Amino acid sequence: MEKTSFDQLLMDVFREMGAHRPEQILPGWSLTLSEIYALGALAERAPLSQAELGSVLLLEKSSVSRLVAQLEQRGWVTRERDARDSRLRLLRLSEQGAAINAQLQRHMSERHAELFEQLTAREQAALLEGLTALRRALRQSQSRPAHTPAEPSAD
Amino acid sequence: MEKTSFDQLLMDVFREMGAHRPEQILPGWSLTLSEIYALGALAERAPLSQAELGSVLLLEKSSVSRLVAQLEQRGWVTRERDARDSRLRLLRLSEQGAAINAQLQRHMSERHAELFEQLTAREQAALLEGLTALRRALRQSQSRPAHTPAEPSAD
DNA sequence: CCACATAGTTCGATGATACAACTATATGGT
DNA sequence: ACCATATAGTTGTATCATCGAACTATGTGG
Numbered sequence: 221m222e223k224t225s226f227d228q229l230l231m232d233v234f235r236e237m238g239a240h241r242p243e244q245i246l247p248g249w250s251l252t253l254s255e256i257y258a259l260g261a262l263a264e265r266a267p268l269s270q271a272e273l274g275s276v277l278l279l280e281k282s283s284v285s286r287l288v289a290q291l292e293q294r295g296w297v298t299r300e301r302d303a304r305d306s307r308l309r310l311l312r313l314s315e316q317g318a319a320i321n322a323q324l325q326r327h328m329s330e331r332h333a334e335l336f337e338q339l340t341a342r343e344q345a346a347l348l349e350g351l352t353a354l355r356r357a358l359r360q361s362q363s364r365p366a367h368t369p370a371e372p373s374a375d
Numbered sequence: 376m377e378k379t380s381f382d383q384l385l386m387d388v389f390r391e392m393g394a395h396r397p398e399q400i401l402p403g404w405s406l407t408l409s410e411i412y413a414l415g416a417l418a419e420r421a422p423l424s425q426a427e428l429g430s431v432l433l434l435e436k437s438s439v440s441r442l443v444a445q446l447e448q449r450g451w452v453t454r455e456r457d458a459r460d461s462r463l464r465l466l467r468l469s470e471q472g473a474a475i476n477a478q479l480q481r482h483m484s485e486r487h488a489e490l491f492e493q494l495t496a497r498e499q500a501a502l503l504e505g506l507t508a509l510r511r512a513l514r515q516s517q518s519r520p521a522h523t524p525a526e527p528s529a530d
Numbered sequence: 531c532c533a534c535a536t537a538g539t540t541c542g543a544t545g546a547t548a549c550a551a552c553t554a555t556a557t558g559g560t
Numbered sequence: 561a562c563c564a565t566a567t568a569g570t571t572g573t574a575t576c577a578t579c580g581a582a583c584t585a586t587g588t589g590g
Contacts, residue, residue: 227483229506236513307568328382335512343508350502351384357493358391462537
């Protein structure tokens with residue numbers, strides 16, 4: 221039993237999941253991780269401004285701008301101007317976008333299922349518990365990345 | 376309590392660790408994930424040909440070629456020709472490379488430590504167990520990525 | 531010795547990202 | 561009202577990791 225480091229483990233998992241190959245995340249779908257992630261975020265937390273989406277995705281606003289432009293072009297996301305503050309772009313999934321997202325989730329679930337079948341129930345539980353905890357820890361120690369996503373001022 | 380999907384979890388973790396921002400993995404070190412990973416692989420499994428390294432990293436041979444060229448340029452990796460088959464480049468860490476790798480590992484361990492402090496012992500154990508199992512499962516179902524890395528012929 | 535296989539390199543393209551400079555809109559003080 | 565400043569988003573430019581294809585060099589088997 222190799223005492224593999226946690227980083228090593230995580231890196232292995234990243235790679236095997238094809239994280240360094242944008243096109244490969246979901247074979248056949250020309251979707252990047254960011255796009256998938258964005259759809260998921262919008263599906264859950266209803267209307268988000270681009271800045272808000274950026275702080276979820278940890279992406280620079282310019283990257284978000286282009287990202288959502290693409291999603292809009294595909295007809296998956298709508299960008300409505302906020303009535304109260306027309307600088308804001310309120311992002312929502314279109315119906316088609318919601319459908320795509322559902323399909324994506326399903327697709328990924330299937331992939332999970334395959335993977336999970338190979339884990340014992342105990343391992344599955346451990347994986348979820350561990351990742352959830354890790355994410356929590358990461359969020360807290362969120363050691364101010366370069367483009368430190370500004371806290372959406374709750375103002 | 377959101378029933379966060381596993382993919383979602385994993386993606387969150389990716390992003391918070393800065394996996395989409397090459398430079399950001401280890402602030403101050405201009406190292407990509409692949410480079411870090413390559414150093415680690417060489418540290419463990421002694422001399423590897425580029426093809427072998429490629430199948431570890433899941434990278435195309437051309438990508439490996441450039442990657443190791445960079446590492447060599449920095450003086451971290453040596454590329455010796457195999458005496459028996461001079462087509463092969465036997466990759467090894469230089470002393471400096473080994474030192475760098477050790478430093479990297481230490482650096483990352485520290486980061487772990489910070490993160491782990493925020494997890495309960497139980498969560499830590501769960502994380503390691505879960506990731507280990509997941510990696511195993513990924514390796515097994517490693518079914519057919521596009522550029523399917525050829526099995527390094529055990530010759 | 532020639533045909534073919536294998537290891538690696540180089541070239542060109544793609545795509546995700548950042549940063550900086552810009553536009554448009556909002557807000558607050560005088 | 562008006563200007564200064566702040567904020568949201570866009571556009572332009574650069575970087576860089578990656579792939580695929582075409583190439584070179586080396587090994588191998590008739």
